[in-house]
Amino acid sequence: MTEPVIEHAEIAPGHDGQAELFLAIRYENGALGNVTLNAKCADKLMRDCNAESVAALAGQPWQKILNVLK
Amino acid sequence: MYDLIICDGRIIDGSGLPAFVGDVAITGGIISQVGGRVTGPAASEIDARGQVIAPGFIDPHTHFDVQLLWDGQARPSLEHGVTTVVPGNCSLTLAPLKAEHRQRLVRMFQQIEEMPDAAFNGAFEWTWESFDGYLEAITRQLSINVAPLVGHSVIRLWVMNDDAQKRAATPDEITQMQDLLRQCLTAGAVGLSTSFVDVDHNLLPVPSRFAYLEEIDALGAVLGEFGRMLQVVPEFYNTDITIARVDQLAELSIKHQIPTTFSPLFDSSAMPDNVTRVLARVDEQFARGARVWPQVQTRPIDISFNFDMASLMFAATPAWYMVMRLPHDQKIDVLKNPEARAQLIEAAEPGGDISRFAELRVRDSQNPDLIGRRLGDLAQERQTTPANTMIDLSLEEDLQVHFLAANMGHEDPTRVGPIIARERVHVGASDAGAHIQSFATYGDTGYLFSEFVREGGYLSLEQAVKKLTSDTAQIWNLPNRGLLRPGQAADVVVFDPDTIARDEEHPVNDMPEQGMRYVRAAIGIDTVIVNGEVAYTHANGYTGSTSGVIATQPVQ
Amino acid sequence: MPLSKQREFISPRPDDDWATIVKRVLPDQDPETAMSQLKSWNLHLFARQPPGEFLGSDVIFIEGPRDGKEAPSFFGIEVEVS
Missing domain, CATH: 3.20.20.140 (Metal-dependent hydrolases)
Structure with a gap:
């Protein structure tokens, strides 16, 4: 693996009661990190990745996340 | 003369020590005695038999x-x-x-x-x-x-x-x-x-x-x-x-x-x-x-959502999420289409298993009688399923009904x-x-x-x-409280x-x-x-x- | 009790941007690669408004998640520390 990739994604409840997208990211050293996206960014990410469901985000490179957040 | 005696309760004094039975007396806003039988007149008494007396x-x-x-x-x-x-x-x-x-x-x-x-x-x-x-x-x-x-x-x-x-x-x-x-x-x-x-x-x-x-x-x-x-x-x-x-x-x-x-x-x-x-x-x-x-x-922790937004609540179910991402009017057309709707219901309630949405509640609606109600109960009243009820309620109010999913985290x-x-x-x-x-x-x-x-x-x-x-x-560091x-x-x-x-x-x-x-x-x-x-x-x-x-x- | 090693982070200085931090914390690396790495470690700074700009109170990681050792568990299950 030469760059971080999305390991898995799941829906998580935000503190204010909104659903958020939790993304676990596998880094080059094998360790897991994560980032949480709001619904708008998550939707954009799924479109960018042509993902029909959150499960289909697995394996996508981390730059895809950066691109939708910028 | 005490202002108040709380009598014969199970005293849990807030320290973590075991409970014991006794009275608590109060004078001038201050606790004056804890435990034992408090004797002496009091302006009022509370019978606490069978109950716990604890700090606020x-x-x-x-x-x-x-x-x-x-x-x-x-x-x-x-x-x-x-x-x-x-x-x-x-x-x-x-x-x-x-x-x-x-x-x-x-x-x-x-x-x-x-x-x-x-x-x-x-x-x-x-x-x-x-x-x-x-x-x-x-x-x-x-x-x-x-x-x-x-x-x-x-x-x-x-x-x-x-x-x-x-x-x-x-x-x-x-x-x-x-x-x-x-x-x-x-x-x-x-x-x-x-x-x-x-x-x-x-x-x-x-x-x-x-x-x-x-x-x-x-x-x-x-x-x-x-x-x-x-x-x-x-x-x-x-x-x-x-x-x-x-x-x-x-x-x-x-x-x-x-x-x-x-x-x-x-x-x-x-x-x-x-x-x-x-x-x-x-x-x-x-x-x-x-x-x-x-x-x-x-x-x-709970999650709330409605059909107007592409809530991530549906992001794990492609058939639903695809519809939720549509523009407002197109979304309504699809939800009203019997064929499309049947597919949505099958995806949410496969084989007639209605458990997925039954516990959801109506969080907000123009109809106050609906607020707080379980979709499972509303579905029974309407003689349909929770998923159908959720769609019906949303269509009735132009997708503005909010739902609540409890216990999500x-x-x-x-x-x-x-x-x-x-x-x-x-x-x-x-x-x-x-x-x-x-x-x-x-x-x-x-x-x-x-x-x-x-x-x-x-x-x-x-x-x-x-x-x-x-x-x-x-x-x-709240002085004189908690015990x-x-x-x-x-x-x-x-x-x-x-x-x-x-x-x-x-x-x-x-x-x-x-x-x-x-x-x-x-x-x-x-x-x-x-x-x-x-x-x-x-x-x-x-x-x-x-x-x-x-x-x-x-x-x- | 010594503190266990955790993921290293810094707080930004008022004039910091991504380039100054790369220069300060990853001086020996190719700047472009270092910039990319730094951003990949700090996606949380993009997942909020204003995306990618530093706020005074931000936590900026200067290394990736850590691999490996076991953390104490009180659920009766072993868990991995990332």
């Missing part, structure tokens, strides 16, 4: 700042046995606040509390700018004790005006903030709150997030002069960041000899090792002499129970008075007893009472240990101008006493007593 509960994370201006009882927290609340969390308070900043702050508050405009404009008169002026305004009618935090964001706003949400403070501005904080602490503030996550109505970071460490350190130094609390809201769902925040707080705690607390810390299937790792770090920092208290809420009692029972976990983070149109933030205390004492057995009754009383009073001992303030709750719980969440229209919010009533609470005066009884409700005080001052 203390809620360390609330947002009652506004409500206290027209409701000194902080309903419904008081009826749940809460006799002291800590408002002003998350960097936002109503003082110190210049008149020209009021509406700006109101919008920030509304972002967090979801209170209607009328709650801020018309329900009370803005008579203050200073912190002591605010305290004077709320203490005219307090039934409940208040230990108010002062918000870092408003201190910054006072000193820096518009630049508070733009840049670093200059050394002179930091000195002004220190002076202002000093005034607030002298007036009775229990500490300073700051936030690393909250946003205003434009979704821009609140002022406190623009502060560099030098500023927080300088304010920590002032807290050190008073031995007062620093409360922070850390980022959610990132264990490494939370640990970094623990480390920052630990440095401030050791350097300035202050207690610190962060809230919330919660358990989630998304990060199964989150709490374990954070608490391991907390233990390490406590061993160094720091005080960094993680606040853990007792209740699970922090929901596994076999994990949350052991967390709450840990010595260095501070039970709190209720958020009472906030998110009022999304879910009920009241009754977490009753839930602690019903779920984690009676049902799960993770704590004894004595341990649970200690968590809510003397632990909290000591963590927050049933002679000389302590007579904050007392009498409850039935076999039934104490929170009731079902339901909507009420008791905000100014009939504004709606969700609440929960208490179960098993018999009597609540604040500074010696009965403030609530199950039999007669709220008494309208006005014995609440600012709880940071020693009892006279």
